[in-house]
Amino acid sequence: MTGALGIYNYWIYVLLMMIGLYGVIAKPNLIKQAIALGLFQTGIFLYYISMAVIDGGTAPVWTTILDGAQKYEGPYDNPLPHVLILTAIVVSVSVLAVALALIINIKRTYGTIEYDEIEAMDQADKRADYQRGQVVDAADDVEHKLEGHHHA
Amino acid sequence: MLDAFEIVPNLPVLVVTTPLIGGILTIAMGRGKGPWAWATLITGLVFYFTVLLMQQVLAAKTGFISYELGNWPRQWGIEYRVDALNAFILLTVAGVAFVTTLYAQKSVEKEIPQDRHNFFYAVWVLAVCGLLGITVTGDAFNVYVLLEISSLTVYALIAMGKDMNRQALTASLRYLILGSVGASFILLGIGYLMMVTGTLNMEDMHDRLAALPDAVHNRTVLVAFAFLLCGLGLKMALFPLHMWLPKAYTYAPSAVSALLSATATKVGIYMAFRFLFTIFGVGFSFVAMPANVVLSVAACAGILVTGVTAVRQTNLKRMLAYSSVGQLGYIVAGFALANVHGVAGSVIHIFNHAMMKGGMFMAAGAIMYRLGRCDLRAVRGLGKRMPLTMAAFVAGGLGLVGFPLTAGFISKWYLVQGALEAPHMWPVAAVVLVGSLLAVAYTWRVVEAAYFQEPEGDSALVTEAPLSMVAPMWILIGASVYFGVSATFTGEISMRAAKSLLGGAP
Structure with a gap:
């Protein structure tokens, strides 16, 4: 695939991010804002993962260790962005946890989340x-x- | 003794790991004074480490210390890199953290229920860990991770003010959402940079960007630049992206407001230094791209608008919060000039403003401690009732104005000099002066209430705040006066930092 369609991953990432951003700005419900924030961050994860792909590349695992026989000499996808996003996912989960804790407290003291x-x-x-x-x-x-x- | 533990060679990483482990252990320190004492010990230790680190950096022949975590070469591992600039910021952050921890004891006892003190101080120390980590690291992704450590803990710290006023919760959530969007933009910017350069090390990024044949027209680089500028703007509360800040600083516990005003946004500005100067370089950020125009227009508008808004506030903490946004404007306007005096003024004002505004928030917190509120009506007649606290507030206010013999004067001297040296930038100098007049106006409102009006209600009965609050307050205010009279140390360090940022000799 070539041209704009060939990089459809990036279109999806932009779309997800924009849906998230819209939700964060436009939704008065705090839970919906938290969900939108999650969507926004997920878009970015997709972007990082897409960036790691190499044409014809495979998972960066040394196959000799696995089956002992043949050895596959690349090309491998870049494992670094995957590792980074593993960290970023943890961060995003923590953000969501803190956000939900705050929303629970808001619900208790205000009685509403609008x-x-x-x-x-x-x-x-x-x-x-x-x-x-x-x-x-x-x-x-x-x-x-x-x-x-x-x-x- | 130091060498026996190999402390000196490992200083850069100890600055982060000490509060990281210490912060988690705080939870186990019981319900009494234990958590506070432990937090004081940890922040004191870290402060001592940053002093040692500063000595090391000043003694280093290359002008910086490079530390590779786990001995992994910097291409693969994380490199901590300390030069004059971040040694100075580390010293400021750790110093203020230590002094505000001393101050926090009484204030926190009053404002936060006893059974949550261990969690409060745990989160407090972890916030300091995140802020120091951002400052010490030389790895772009590590910046993002530590940024989130500091942000998450700061959201929690702000929300702890909920027992004083429930608006602390909404203030915290609003900051959480805007802060996360900002941090995500920074993450995206780092991603685009990694796409072009294939590295996360800041120095390597710079070298590879410089080697690109046509970086100025490379779309990926431009997108990275735009995302980073936007994200950093949110994180350092650059006008008009500052909307989260006033409410957060107003409703946070007083000690937290003092800590944040002096450290959190300052570290945001430090990140801007690293991304704009160290990674992209002056030639890209300020010559090829119009970052100087965007930043100085936003900063100048911020100085004027928030100055006027601050004059109209009646709550002292809110007034100081708006004033902080204005003062950040000075810092941003300074480095946007991209000449030696402008950047040096910016660096020195990070330090000076931390001292002055930290001290002033402490004074507001002391009033809060005695009266349970800190609006202009509560302040009436306090000049006689709480003389030391009010004097500290006024001395800090004079610093914000830029009165001679205060630290603020030194900063503004550098800034105005920088503005007049840069071509067509004289309006910045004019705005700096108008901003000072606005600072006179809002400081005067407090002076008038405290010294020229009679106390009413509770204010007539109060006495001076306890020594454990007044002493730390005066340490910061005293420092701001001391470094206003004798600016040799701060001046030399910031000139050195400015020259190395602008690409001269380190």
């Missing part, structure tokens, strides 16, 4: 603080709106 509702509750907290005479003047609210705007 970003919009959490934001509204934080605003209500702020108004309560204001009424108790703590913190806040008008500037804080303006700045908060600005932040909300950026997030949207």
Whole structure:
């Protein structure tokens, strides 16, 4: 295969990444954001694995050791990206674990995992603080709106 | 005695392995003062190692120390490489980590439930491990792994503020998502670089990129550059990618805010140094590519916008957080000039800002310790009630302004000099000066409340914060004043770092 189709792995990686990025930005549900983040990172793993492939290459295992008879003299796929991604997968699992731990805590304290509702509750907290005479003047609210705007 | 344990030849790796193993062991240190004492011991030891390492680097004839992990040659294994730049950053990070650990004891007792102290300090020491690891390594993928170690632990540290305010949880999650996207961009950038160069060692990457016939028009290299710039921007909270930072620093436990403001984003900037200068090289990043324009525009906009935002804040920690983004702007604007004085100003400001802002966050934490809040209304009249704390805050504020005889003055001197030397870069000098005026404005709001208004409510009854908080605060603020008066050491080191980054003699 040649041309753009010959590197379809890379198209899939870009597609996965973009779906993930969209989810992270657009979904108000925190669990969906975590899933999207996982998808985003998985896309990158696919990219690294695709990069290791060599035309006609095979798994970088020394076959003499396995069957004792014939010896295959390459070409081998590059094992380094595989090893790197093994590490990156561990990292990504840890990120997901921390994210889920945070979401569980958020669910316990806020009672919801919808970003919009959490934001509204934080605003209500702020108004309560204001009424108790703590913190806040008008500037804080303006700045908060600005932040909300950026997030949207 | 040192030689008996072969400490000196193994210093580069000890800086990482000590907190890595020590951090995990912290969990077993019981429920009382044990975890804190252990964390102090570990960070103190690491600080001592970085001092030794600095001496070694200054004594080294080549100007750097290369350490190959497990004696694997650097083409295959991981190389730790320490030169004047990262020895200086290591010293800063380890020093601040040690002093904030001393400070943390009382603050953490107040802000975090007793049964979680061992986990808190375990994660704390591991965060320091990640930050030091990023700084010491000379291997691009190792940077990513250690970056994630530091990020994951920092997310947990921020979330520990949940018992003070539940917004710490959402702040942490938002940072987690943006931080992971940033780190993934960095991972992608490293992948593209590996595709072109076939290596992960930074020096080798540089040599092979330089040997490419037409790197400037090589799409793979360009994509790597774009991804890395974007990811690094997120990690170092470069305006307008800083949206995660203010909330995270506001709701994190006070000791964590002090540690992070002084170390986390600084290490992000160090990564930018390594990728832009060491790997791509000045010729590619700043001459062939318009990174200098992109970075200095973002930095200058950041200095102005966050300066104005900081003036409008009423919560001290939030004000300091916005001010941090602005100060990072100075550092970025400095190295974007890509001349000796600009880069040296940038390096020296990493150190100076760590001292000043660390001390100021500690002061805000001390107010939090006494009053349970740190807004401008709580600060009223505190000048008389907590004189040492408020004086530390004001001294730090003067440093942010760049008042003569403070460290901030030295940084800005270098930055303005660099800006005037570079062609068409004088607006950067103007922005640095306007930024200083904005710093006057937000510092003045605190001074006015603390010294010219009468205390109300609880503020009238409080006394000075305990010595174990005031002393570390004044160590950092004192350092910022000392290195403002006598800048020979910091100046020489940063000039040396700048020259080696720009490709001159090491």
